[in-house]
Amino acid sequence: MARKPGSSPSAIKNRAARTAAALAPAGQAAAAAAPKAPKKPFNPVQFFREVRAETRKITWTTRKETWITSVMVFIMVIVASLFFLLVDWLLGAGANLLLKFAAG
Template identity: 40%
Template sequence: MAKISPGEFMRQVQAEARKVVWPSRQETVTTAIFVGIMMVILALFFLGIDTLFGKAVQWLLSLV
């Protein structure tokens, strides 16, 4: 791979940065709310699964 000068590297970085399409504020807020809701749903789901397995293990250990 050919070496390039630091100046050329910076020009390429700037050219690539101009191509980036940033989300709007509304898209960012909507995505953040969606992620928060999914986090709560998954946390409750895994809490339920963990509780269920915990009770099952306690029951099995009480048989011994």
């Protein structure tokens, strides 16, 4: 059975050290912090290779799926607009009725 990422003993120790440093008072946290590893230089060629690899993983919808989804959205817009039209009409009628009683 494969291990989950970050479940190795060294990863667990690193997480425990970071948690302890975050919970320690400010003066102790700065002294206990390990020096940071040097930052890797940015490689644009490698970046675009990775972007291309991730783009290949995308599953695009078919024309039929896009059409069905668009029709469903259109139907929901009509249903929602009819609902809000009805609610607006009822609240407006109620407000007019209340104002007639108040003026009368």
